[in-house]
Amino acid sequence: MTTEGIIRPKAEFLQRFLGDETVTADVSSVTISAGIQLHYADVLLCPAQDEPEEMAYMHFYPVADGNYYLQLSFLPECNGKANESYRVAQLVFQPAFFEQWPEGLVCGKQPFRFDRCTEQAFTLNSQGRDALEALIRDKDNLDFIQSLRRQEMAIGLLRFALEAFLVPDEANKLPACSFLSNNSERDKVLETQRLIMEHLDHPMTIRELSREVAMNECYLKKGFKAMFGKTIHEYQQFQRIERAKELLLEGNCSINEVAFKMGFGSASHFSTSFKKIAGMKPCELLR
Structure with a gap:
């Protein structure tokens, strides 16, 4: 961090x-x-x-x-x-x-x-x-x-x-998850958040994250939601779009290039996700 x-x-x-x-x-x-x-x-x-x-x-x-x-x-x-x-x-x-x-x-x-x-x-x-x-x-x-x-x-x-x-x-107590009162379990969820931020361009699956931090998938999903207020997928998408905004505003990449840099399969998928999270289309951000 x-x-x-x-x-x-x-x-x-x-x-x-x-x-x-x-x-x-x-x-x-x-x-x-x-x-x-x-x-x-x-x-x-x-x-x-x-x-x-x-x-x-x-x-x-x-x-x-x-x-x-x-x-x-x-x-x-x-x-x-x-x-x-x-x-x-x-x-x-x-x-x-x-x-x-x-x-x-x-x-x-x-x-x-x-x-x-x-x-x-x-x-x-x-x-x-x-x-x-x-x-x-x-x-x-x-x-x-x-x-x-x-x-x-x-x-x-x-x-x-x-x-x-x-x-x-x-x-x-931390909301919803009594197991988070254990420092080692909280550390695993925090480690998951770190891994997500390091792999925004190629998002890891929940199974991959679970294996990486050695935590049961169900507990990981529940603990992550309790600590960060979002599901793992919601958090990944939000952070990917935040990073995409930064890239677009830097002006060194086109919308298509940013879409592929952030691991989206197509520009249309990127545009749809961007509008859902940012409230506007990528082209509107650059006006």
């Missing part, structure tokens, strides 16, 4: 938890302090979508020896009113944040391994909700004391997430 995908939240996060029909504005970013960034976006749910459950997620990513990213993602309670926006937010703690303390202090007595990716859901309490709302609301023309208060609130949310990890309950 690259640091680019961690520090620049994109639509994938929203679509993973809220569905493909989610409409979102551009993500806004605010620096809380050295090593702490806040990203948030207003989204509009499709009328046919189920109202999402309020939930928070902690994702931990080791990217190199002694370098860690920790991301807190917050999905608040939906207000249930038609055509009103729904705000989601992410707090990202970058390597610079962890470098403030000796590595032994950071790694010691923690609830997760520092040599592997970790994901955990947790329930945000009222105090945490208030802190998150204040972080988003109060971001302009701050004096030094107000800036310190914002940093304290961000670190308080991190502390709460870590404490929730130490005392897991039914509400904090």
Whole structure:
């Protein structure tokens, strides 16, 4: 996993938890302090979508020896009113944040391994909700004391997430798949996601992925859906079209060339898949 995908939240996060029909504005970013960034976006749910459950997620990513990213993602309670926006937010703690303390202090007595990716859901309490709302609301023309208060609130949310990890309950388990509470099983699903991204031009079948990561096909499909909010096929197609967009916008390849580069059997198949996922034909993207 690259640091680019961690520090620049994109639509994938929203679509993973809220569905493909989610409409979102551009993500806004605010620096809380050295090593702490806040990203948030207003989204509009499709009328046919189920109202999402309020939930928070902690994702931990080791990217190199002694370098860690920790991301807190917050999905608040939906207000249930038609055509009103729904705000989601992410707090990202970058390597610079962890470098403030000796590595032994950071790694010691923690609830997760520092040599592997970790994901955990947790329930945000009222105090945490208030802190998150204040972080988003109060971001302009701050004096030094107000800036310190914002940093304290961000670190308080991190502390709460870590404490929730130490005392897991039914509400904090990863959705739908109890076997994902096992680190090794989660690692297999994360490895599947990595393999998918490495083979976008020649998509691997579920059977091939299952054999590669040594996981039962049924468990793999269920676990992948729980962790990424899409079936393996949906995720592959979405990522292939995202990559195709990048190639088209670079302007070095024709539509036919991009179609074959991304492993589509024909330009018409590519065009149909592109419109289904991107909402437009490839030629419309280039106008």
